[in-house]
Every structure is written in C-alpha cells, then in structure tokens.
C-alpha cells in the first residue's frame with residue numbers, strides 16, 4: 089500500500105472504529121463483533137506504525153473507548169444528567185490478543201525488562217461486563233464511577249448501591265480509610281434471559297448481549313429499576329497507590345476479607361506453561377459459568393514492578409488480555425425464511441435446530457445475502473457452524489460438508505418479494521436484493537411506521553405488535569395516519585383499554601415537540617440516518633428548504649454524497665410524501681430548527697473564562713456564553729476576552745487576569761451584556777421574594 093492509500097485507509101479505519109465504539113459504549117448496541125473490531129484496530133495500529141507521521145492524538149489507537157454520553161446524542165431512556173467526576177487514577181484498558189504467541193512475547197518482554205528480579209503472574213478471568221470504579225471512605229461506599237473516557241466518569245453511585253453483592257460497609261479490619269477498587273458490573277445469563285423476555289413482551293427492543301444489558305442498566309434513571317435487573321459485581325484491581333500490599337493477589341485477598349466481591353477463579357502462576365494451562369482450562373470450562381467471560385487477563389503479581397514497567401497511552405505494560413474467539417456451535421439447518429426489511433432489503437434468515445451458544449439458546453441465524461449463501465454452498469438439512477457476532481442475531485459461518493446427506497436441498501433465493509409479489513431488483517454494486525414496491529409492500533410499510541415511532545425518531549410508545557394490529561385493522565397506512573387516530577379507534581385494538589389508549593395519545597402529543605432533525609430522521613428517507621438528518625436540518629433550517637434543494641445544494645451538506653442526495657431528491661419528488669408532510673404540519677410537528685428567542689451574537693468572537701460560583705450553576709453560565717456566540721476556555725491567557733468572576737473565583741485565575749490586563753466582569757455585568765436574558769439583579773430580587781414568601 090502506498091502512502092496515499094495508507095492515508096485514506098487510516099481515515100476510513102478511524103471512522104469505522106469510532107462509530108462502532110460509540111455504538112458499543114454509548115448506545116450499548118454494537119454492530120460488529122469484538123473480533124472484527126479488534127482486527128480493524130490492529131490494522132490501524134500497523135498502518136500508523138508504518139507511517140508515524142500520520143499518528144494523531146485523537147486516533148482510536150491512542151484513546152480508551154468512552155461511555156460518556158456524547159453531547160449530541162439525544163436518546164431519552166438513558167440518563168444524561170449524571171454528575172461527572174475525575175478518576176483519581178486514569179482508568180485504562182488492556183492490550184489484548186487472540187494469539188497465544190503474543191502472550192509468550194509479553195512474558196519474554198517482562199522477563200527481559202525485569203532482569204534478575206523474581207516475579208509471578210496472576211491469571212484471572214476477563215469478565216465481559218462494564219467497568220466500574222468504587223471508592224470507599226471510612227469503610228462506607230462513597231462513590232461509583234463508570235470508566236467514562238478514562239479520565240472522567242459518570243457518577244452511578246445510586247444505581248450501584250442497588251446491586252446486591254456490592255457492600256455498603258466494609259467488614260474486618262485493615263482497610264485504608266480512603267481507597268479505590270475497580271472491577272466489572274455484569275448481568276448473569278439468567279437475569280439477561282428474564283430481562284429480554286420481559287422486554288419482548290413489552291415491545292421493547294431486546295439487548296444484544298449481557299454486556300450491553302449491564303451497561304445500559306447501570307445508566308438507568310431509576311435505581312429501583314436497577315435493583316430489579318439483578319446485576320452482579322466482581323472486583324479485580326486496586327490501583328497500586330490506593331493501598332499498600334506487596335502483591336496484587338494479597339491486595340485482592342485482603343479486599344475479599346473486607347466483604348468485597350472478588351473472584352475465586354484467580355490463580356497465581358510462575359511461568360508461561362502454567363499460563364497456557366489456565367487459558368486452555370477456561371476456554372473449555374467457561375461455558376459452565378453463570379456469566380459471560382471473553383478471555384483471560386494475565387497480570388504481573390508484584391506491585392512494585394507495575395511502576396517499573398509503566399503504562400502506554402491506553403494500557404499498562406504489566407498486564408495483557410488473551411481473548412477467546414467467539415464460541416461456535418454446530419446444528420442442523422431446518423429451513424430458510426426470506427425477510428423483507430423497512431428499506432425493502434431481503435435477508436435470508438436460517439431456522440435452526442435449537443442449540444446452546446454462549447449462554448443462550450440459538451434458533452435463528454442470518455445468512456446475510458444471496459452471495460453469502462452461494463459462497464457457503466449451503467443446503468437445507470446441512471449441519472452448519474454458528475457464531476455470535478455483535479448483533480442479536482447470530483451468523484452462519486460454515487457448513488460441515490462431511491455430514492451432508494443426499495437429501496440436502498439446494499435453497500432457492502426468491503425472485504419475487506415474499507410479501508407482496510413484486511419482482512426483486514438488485515443494484516449493480518449491492519449485495520442485497522430489494523423489493524422496489526416501497527410504498528405498497530406491507531412489510532416495508534410496517535417497517536417505516538415502526539421506524540417513525542421509534543425511540544430515536546418520534547419516540548412514541550408502541551412496538552411491533554401494536555403497529556401490526558393497527559395496520560391489519562386498516563387504521564394506519566402512512567405515518568401521518570397516527571395523528572388522526574381517535575380514542576375510539578384505538579379501543580378496537582386487542583387488549584387495549586382506556587388507559588393504554590390515553591397513554592398512546594399522550595405520547596403522540598409529546599412527539600409534536602420533537603425537534604426538526606429527528607422528525608426528518610423519522611420520515612425514513614433511505615440512507616438518511618440520525619447524523620445525516622441532523623446535518624441536513626442544520627444546513628437548511630426548514631423542511632421547505634430541504635424539499636426544494638437542488639442536487640448541488642444537497643451536496644454542500646457535510647457527509648452528503650451522491651447516493652444520499654439522490655435519495656433525498658427522490659423522496660421529495662413523490663407526491664404521497666409531500667401529502668404526508670402537509671398532514672404532519674397540520675398535526676403540529678416541528679419542521680424548522682428552533683432557536684431560542686434569547687440567543688444572540690452578543691459574545692461573538694469572545695473567549696470567556698468562567699470562575700467561582702453564580703446564582704445559577706456554572707454549566708448554565710457556560711451554556712449562556714455559547715448561546716450568545718462566545719467560546720469557553722478553562723485558563724486565562726492573552727487570548728481571553730474577559731474573566732467572568734462569580735463568588736470566590738479561583739485566586740490563580742484572578743492573579744493571571746490582573747497580570748495580563750484581562751477584564752474581570754461580575755455576574756451582573758455579564759447578564760446585562762446579553763439581550764433577552766433577565767438581569768442578575770432581577771434574579772436576586774426574585775430569589776428574595778421567594779424567601780420572604782416561604783420564610
């Protein structure tokens with residue numbers, strides 16, 4: 089690969105890795121398996137190694153994945169308002185490999201670097217959950233933080249207090265007065281199955297795996313709901329400076345004596361042979377554990393040596409993870425269904441003889457597309473190899489030809505839509521066959537209706553079964569029909585009572601204030617995902633501007649290329665869609681970007697440093713700065729336009745501002761600069777009034 093090709097591939101890989109990392113850590117809904125993810129990360133690492141000038145500090149190779157809610161993310165079921173606190177010691181991740189040779193390299197390197205000093209290894213399970221850092225003060229649980237971006241984490245203490253095996257108070261003696269201990273929050277398979285069953289009954293999307301379920305649960309708004317989810321904690325790391333012990337193993341043994349949940353599957357070993365035996369043992373035995381593990385962690389046991397070996401940007405040099413390959417199961421292929429999706433893509437889905445795989449029973453698996461079926465040369469009745477990827481539905485990755493019988497039947501990919509009978513089409517460079525009957529094929533219509541209501545679109549409380557019923561009764565054909573539904577019509581739905589109808593109508597009512605970009609996403613324009621919808625909404629401001637945009641104008645939007653632009657044009661060419669939009673408008677949906685009346689450009693070009701406490705929170709003040717066109721900065725420099733000083737501002741910042749001749753403004757002076765904002769003095773009076781009223 090030449091330099092330019094490498095450059096392009098690096099950009100591509102970073103994009104892919106970032107997107108999946110966000111899906112994994114923030115949305116708890118990954119779209120690729122760990123194995124694929126790690127493979128891409130390795131490819132990026134080796135390209136960056138070959139071209140060091142292309143390394144940037146924001147490359148995924150240099151950062152740990154972040155579970156902090158991205159500011160632009162707007163899903164509503166996950167708590168956004170967690171307080172965030174810095175970790176006392178950064179929370180790193182681990183270097184990992186699927187290759188036993190690299191574990192040997194790790195051991196050789198450690199032995200070489202540590203020279204004559206004798207040392208041992210602690211072998212442990214690698215628990216597949218979500219990382220947590222607990223602080224105990226005076227023997228009481230003080231705080232629980234998620235990994236966040238490794239530097240700052242979300243405060244999930246209230247939720248962690250509801251996890252049964254996390255002690256509120258330590259027992260025994262010898263615990264440090266103030267210390268941190270880290271580990272993993274897991275959802276055992278039994279709780280996971282129960283939760284997903286419940287979610288299906290309530291028409292909520294199931295979680296893809298116990299890891300996503302654990303991390304999603306930890307970020308719930310309601311601690312009582314967390315208690316019901318039956319999470320489980322296991323702790324495996326005390327940052328060395330937190331407590332004084334000679335070895336990691338002693339530290340964990342002491343922690344266990346204080347009542348903390350520490351795994352009893354750990355083993356201290358002396359050499360690579362014992363490490364390999366531990367790996368072999370658990371690769372076989374992990375099926376029998378009640379929770380998910382995805383590998384083995386090997387740590388140098390002597391804590392003094394951790395400092396000697398140090399850390400890289402992302403991970404310590406004193407530990408490494410060996411990851412197990414996804415588990416496989418072999419089972420019989422009973423039949424193939426051809427499923428039509430919302431966009432009309434037809435996906436072959438295999439029905440399997442039920443088989444146990446990574447803790448759950450698998451009955452269905454995807455075959456992706458016709459090419460994949462041909463590549464596998466698959467037959468009905470074959471014995472097939474199944475693995476779990478990142479998504480809910482497992483994949484078929486191979487056929488056991490030795491077990492094929494003469495009766496095995498060659499499957500025939502349909503030439504017409506299994507749902508509406510329209511001949512299927514395939515674009516030149518697409519792997520999938522499509523049903524082109526976009527607005528007439530029942531499955532596609534139902535898919536679009538469901539998409540319209542979904543959480544990231546209009547967020548209306550209804551799932552697949554409800555939409556099916558509404559469609560079958562002829563109550564809805566297009567999303568605009570939802571807004572014409574009457575209570576009487578809703579009561580025709582099986583099992584619906586006054587209360588369910590009211591809830592649905594209330595939820596529709598709330599959807600009228602969903603912002604324009606999400607409405608645009610809800611329309612289900614092909615290739616216009618959440619992010620693209622945001623970009624388009626921001627660029628054009630109103631639906632009229634989007635609908636009348638030319639190809640050239642659409643291409644000016646960041647991230648919009650020919651394919652997306654064509655698809656947008658096509659959408660707005662269709663009279664039926666325009667009719668829907670007219671009806672949505674009558675229903676009161678948002679079709680333009682709302683800017684708050686108070687926003688202005690009063691601080692355009694100004695860089696502001698905010699210090700001290702104010703009548704409103706400091707975050708609120710910083711938002712005001714941005715809403716009026718200014719930029720926040722955390723330190724005073726020659727570029728600072730003014731220092732906004734509340735009560736008790738930082739003395740260093742005040743000193744620096746005075747030295748550099750930077751203006752210092754009070755809260756009242758600042759408020760008076762902003763058109764449309766109540767003055768600070770006015771607020772004080774109001775507060776005073778409140779006090780006299782209630783005092």
Ligand code: IVH
Pocket residue numbers: 179180181182184212213214215216218219271272324325385403404407409
């Ligand atoms: S030690 C600085 N031990 O795996 C390293 N991590 O992929 C401290 N994990 O970030 C972590 N089981 O969230 C350690 N026995 C174990 C583990 C473990 C699971 C997680 C942890 C870590 C991630 C790296």
